[in-house]
Amino acid sequence: xxxxxxxxxxxxxxxxxxxxxxxxxxxxxxxxxxxxxxxxxxxxxxxxxxxxxxxxxxxxxxxxxxxxxxxxxxxxxxxxxxxxxxxxxxxxxxxxxxxxxxxxxxxxxxxxxxxxxxxxxxxxxxxxxx
Numbered sequence: 206x207x208x209x210x211x212x213x214x215x216x217x218x219x220x221x222x223x224x225x226x227x228x229x230x231x232x233x234x235x236x237x238x239x240x241x242x243x244x245x246x247x248x249x250x251x252x253x254x255x256x257x258x259x260x261x262x263x264x265x266x267x268x269x270x271x272x273x274x275x276x277x278x279x280x281x282x283x284x285x286x287x288x289x290x291x292x293x294x295x296x297x298x299x300x301x302x303x304x305x306x307x308x309x310x311x312x313x314x315x316x317x318x319x320x321x322x323x324x325x326x327x328x329x330x331x332x333x334x335x
Contacts (some may be wrong), residue, residue: 247271249280284335286311296320296330304328 245256245263247270256263256273265271270279293310301322312318312334320332 245271245273247280250283251281254278254280283315284317285315286313286317290317293318293320293332297332299330301328301330 245260245265246253247265248267254270256271260273263271263273270277290309290311293312296308304322304324306322308320310318310320316334318332318334320330322328323331
C-alpha cells in the first residue's frame with residue numbers, strides 16, 4: 206500500500222512538472238526572434254557584417270551592409286594597395302641579399318603583400334598576402 210501511495214504522489218508531481226505547459230505564443234515568439242537574428246548578417250567581400258546582440262529590428266543586403274534598430278553598419282571597403290608599392294611578382298623567387306629582410310608589395314591593386322628574404326638552397330624572396 207505504501208508503494209502505491211508513493212507512485213501516486215510521484216505521478217501527481219510529475220504531471221505538474223515545472224509550471225505546466227508552455228503556451229503556443231511563447232514558442233512562436235522565440236521562433237520569430239531566431240529568424241530575425243539569422244537574417245541580420247550580410248556577406249561582404251572581406252567577410253560578414255552583423256547586428257549586435259539585442260537588436261530587435263534589422264535588414265541586411267549582401268555586399269552593402271545591415272541596418273540594426275535604425276543604425277546602418279556598412280560592409281568594410283576592400284583592402285587596397287597603393288600604386289607606390291612594387292608588385293610582388295617583381296621579387297618572388299628571385300635572389301636576395303640579406304636573410305629576414307622584408308619588402309612591402311602588391312599582389313594586385315586590392316591585395317597587399319610582403320616578400321621576405323628566406324633561406325632555401327640559397328637566399329630567395331618568398332612572397333605572401335597579408
